[in-house]
Amino acid sequence: MSNNTSESRRKFLQQLGSTSLLLASNPLSSFASREKAEERILRYQKKFTANDQVNVAVIGFGIQGHMDVGTALKVPGVKLVAACDLYKGRLLNAKEMYGNDIFTTQNYQEILDRKDVDAVIIATSDHWHARITKEALKKGKHIYCEKPMVHYISEGMGVVEAAKASNKIVQVGSQRVSSVVFAKAQELLKSGEIGKLNMVNAVYDRQSSIGAWEYTMPSDASPETVDWNKYVEGMNKQSWDPKKFFWWRNYKDFGTGVAGDLFVHLLSGTHFITGSKGPEKIFAAGQLSYWKDGRDVPDVMTGIIQYPDSPEHPAFELTLQVNFISGTGGSESTKFVGEEGVIEIKNNGLTVHHSIMPKAPGFGGYDAVFTYPKAMQDTLTQQYNAKYTADEKKAVSKPDINFKAPTGYNEHLDHHTHFFDAIRTNGTVVEDATFGFRAAAPALACNASYFEKKIINWDPVNMKLKP
Ligand SMILES: NC(=O)c1ccc[n+]([C@@H]2O[C@H](COP(=O)([O-])OP(=O)(O)OC[C@H]3O[C@@H](n4cnc5c(N)ncnc54)[C@H](O)[C@@H]3O)[C@@H](O)[C@H]2O)c1
Numbered sequence: 001m002s003n004n005t006s007e008s009r010r011k012f013l014q015q016l017g018s019t020s021l022l023l024a025s026n027p028l029s030s031f032a033s034r035e036k037a038e039e040r041i042l043r044y045q046k047k048f049t050a051n052d053q054v055n056v057a058v059i060g061f062g063i064q065g066h067m068d069v070g071t072a073l074k075v076p077g078v079k080l081v082a083a084c085d086l087y088k089g090r091l092l093n094a095k096e097m098y099g100n101d102i103f104t105t106q107n108y109q110e111i112l113d114r115k116d117v118d119a120v121i122i123a124t125s126d127h128w129h130a131r132i133t134k135e136a137l138k139k140g141k142h143i144y145c146e147k148p149m150v151h152y153i154s155e156g157m158g159v160v161e162a163a164k165a166s167n168k169i170v171q172v173g174s175q176r177v178s179s180v181v182f183a184k185a186q187e188l189l190k191s192g193e194i195g196k197l198n199m200v201n202a203v204y205d206r207q208s209s210i211g212a213w214e215y216t217m218p219s220d221a222s223p224e225t226v227d228w229n230k231y232v233e234g235m236n237k238q239s240w241d242p243k244k245f246f247w248w249r250n251y252k253d254f255g256t257g258v259a260g261d262l263f264v265h266l267l268s269g270t271h272f273i274t275g276s277k278g279p280e281k282i283f284a285a286g287q288l289s290y291w292k293d294g295r296d297v298p299d300v301m302t303g304i305i306q307y308p309d310s311p312e313h314p315a316f317e318l319t320l321q322v323n324f325i326s327g328t329g330g331s332e333s334t335k336f337v338g339e340e341g342v343i344e345i346k347n348n349g350l351t352v353h354h355s356i357m358p359k360a361p362g363f364g365g366y367d368a369v370f371t372y373p374k375a376m377q378d379t380l381t382q383q384y385n386a387k388y389t390a391d392e393k394k395a396v397s398k399p400d401i402n403f404k405a406p407t408g409y410n411e412h413l414d415h416h417t418h419f420f421d422a423i424r425t426n427g428t429v430v431e432d433a434t435f436g437f438r439a440a441a442p443a444l445a446c447n448a449s450y451f452e453k454k455i456i457n458w459d460p461v462n463m464k465l466k467p
Contacts (some may be wrong), residue, residue, distance in 0.1 A: 018160055054142075057082035057117045059108045059132055060124030061090045063215070064146055068121045068173070069098075072144070075420045081116055084108045086265060087245075089218050104225045108132055112139040119169075119423060122146060125248040126256050130155035131234075137166040140263050142423050144416070146173040147268070148260040149436035153465060156437040158174035160463070163433035167371040171419045172428040172436030174268035178418050179411035184403050185336065185343050186273045186349050193352055193401075195340030197274065200318045202334040204258075205326035210293045212299060212324040213249040217242055250295030252447075254448045257297030258322040259284065259446035266320050268439040269334055269345070272430065274310035278438045278460030279305045284446035290325035299324040303446040308460075320446070341398075349404035356396040360388035437463055 056072055058065045061083045072078050082103040083094035091104040103114070111117060112135055119142035122132050130150045133143050143163075149172045150156050165172040176182050189197065206212065218225070223244045228240050235253060238244070246255035249261055256264075270276065282305050286298030303320035307313065338342040341354040363369065363384045369377055405411075415431075422429045431439075438460065445456040445465075457466035 028104045036434070039275075052424060053077050053079055054118050054423055055079050055116050056119045056121060057080045057084065057103075057111045058094075058121045058123060058130070058143075059084045059111055060122060060146075061085040062123065063089075063092055064173075065090075065123035067412065068123050068144065068416070071410070072121065072416045072420070074413055075416050077424075078416075078420055082111050082114060086231050087218070087221075088225045089220065092253070105150070106230065109135070112136050112141065117327065118142060119144065123173075124362075125231075125254045126151045126260060127235075127248075127254045130159050133159050133170070136160045137162045137168055137170070140166075140168065142419075144168045144171050144173060144419050145436070147436070148256055148264045148443055149433065150440050150444070151256060151260075153441050153448070156424040156441060156463060160433045160437050169419065169422045169427075169429060170433045170436075171415070171422070172268075172431045172439075173415070173437065174265050174431060174436075175412040175415035176265060176269045177272040177435075178415035179405070180409065180414070181345060181350055181403065181405050181411075182269055182272055182309075183350060185345055187277075188343055188350075188352060188466065189273055189336060189338075193341065194336065194338030194343055194354070195356075196314050197316050197336060197338045198314065199316055199337040201321075201337065202270065202433065203321045204262045204332050205321070205323040205328055206264060206330040207324070207326050207328070208330070209291075211330065213247055214291070214293065215246060217246045221246065247293075247295075250291075250293065250297060252296055255297070256444060257447055258286075258299070258301045258324070258452075259320075260440070260441045262322050263301075263303055263320045263446055264439055264443040266334060267318075267436075267443055268431065270318055271435065271439055273336065274307075274316070276307055276438075276460070277310065277312065278458060278463075279307045279318065279442050280305075280458055280460060280466075281306040282442050282445040282449055282456040282458060284320075284449040286324045286450045297447075298450065301446070303449075305442055305446075310460075318397050335446065344411065348409060349402065352401040353405075354398035354400070356398065358395045359392040361386075434463075 054077060056078060058069050058080070069080055073080060080098050080102060083091060084107070085091055086106055094102055094104050105111065111120065120136050122129055122143060123243060124132065126148060129145055133145050136143055150159060182363040223240045225415050226245055228245065231245060232238050244251050244254060252384050255261065271278065282303065284301060284303040286301035288295070288298050289300045291299045300323045305318040305320065307316045307318060309315040333344055333346040340356045341352060369380055418429050441458060441463065445458060449456050459466050
């Protein structure tokens with residue numbers, strides 16, 4: 001193992017040591033999450049041999065490709081050996097950031113052919129995810145593929161089957177499933193802290209041009225610097241359009257709109273916490289309110305999703321909301337609502353608020369009693385008081401509980417750690433291809449519902465659309 005690797009491992013351990021423990025304001029803070037975090041630290045204290053080094057290559061070195069590589073390299077023993085992108089400026093940037101030894105190319109097949117690449121990070125626009133994942137698995141690579149795992153529902157089973165046949169690790173990139181906050185929410189829901197779940201409300205609102213995907217374009221954008229033909233390979237012929245390349249999220253042919261981009265995170269988090277395999281009915285409405293820049297997807301969208309009673313959870317409704325021109329200034333939160341309280345995940349922490357109904361039914365106040373004759377009011381009051389004790393009439397009160405991840409806590413690092421851990425131990429990951437498809441399908445079904453103006457029926461166990 002090189003000195004560099006030891007150094008980065010040391011840095012990583014220091015970082016984990018100072019940030020990985022979940023701080024809680026309440027004695028309910030379980031030891032489970034602490035133990036889990038400490039276990040991870042211990043695992044990385046083992047000595048790596050040269051064989052333990054995992055060589056990665058990135059395919060799609062845009063914004064998220066940069067984030068993924070930067071995070072992956074914080075995991076000890078991970079080395080970047082190659083980078084692929086269709087825009088030449090990003091290949092130059094790869095060498096500027098990681099040195100001239102990095103192999104760079106515009107053709108991802110050259111990356112897959114390399115014997116020195118163990119794992120690929122796929123961070124291209126959505127329309128390439130399934131194709132590259134399947135080809136890379138055939139070439140024996142481990143896969144970290146960004147969400148949504150697929151562009152179309154029809155691609156899902158192909159990826160699931162390719163992953164199963166490969167014996168390689170496939171992890172999809174909704175990093176919140178590796179978050180200590182989400183693990184705590186899962187534990188609290190399972191332990192009955194909010195009673196029986198019946199509703200989840202998830203919101204992802206923004207109010208900025210960058211939030212609405214209008215990124216600054218490079219000054220040299222042209223067919224000379226971008227391999228446009230590769231970008232649209234296998235599609236109906238389309239002429240060069242820098243917006244369709246650099247603002248690809250705005251176009252159905254390349255991206256998956258707010259549903260595939262953001263609902264999918266909310267779905268992944270919900271499935272992780274509830275253990276769900278997915279919903280059975282999906283409906284979405286939307287509109288293009290503000291960002292009329294040529295995009296063919298809505299900028300305000302709501303999904304209403306029905307989860308059936310299942311061995312993993314009771315029946316519940318999920319509402320999903322994205323508003324890209326929200327006068328709230330933007331906010332992100334997921335609320336799990338049960339019969340006895342709410343778990344709200346927000347700002348790298350969570351709050352449990354309890355509200356427990358009294359055993360006795362309501363009587364008096366804003367009730368019909370006062371509209372009856374006086375004598376009847378008196379009798380009804382006497383009967384009620386005789387039937388219920390003072391305790392039964394009182395609502396049970398329980399204090400709120402707050403949990404907060406430590407300052408600087410990085411769920412993305414935990415997600416990458418899980419990926420490289422699984423590669424090294426031949427283990428498993430939570431967000432495998434099946435999980436990835438089960439989260440992507442309802443998100444993509446929201447698009448189908450919006451564009452086709454109908455309710456989409458889904459079989460979550462067999463992962464199939466139903467008539
Ligand atoms: N997990 C997260 O929180 C998160 C955050 C942002 C983006 N993402 C996902 O990451 C992916 C990339 O998003 P982004 O914001 O980085 O986009 P981006 O436009 O910044 O980068 C995408 C890059 O992919 C390259 N590309 C496209 N097709 C290619 C191909 N066939 N071969 C090689 N390179 C190709 C493009 O040249 C471009 O540079 C998307 O799937 C997105 O949903 C995930």
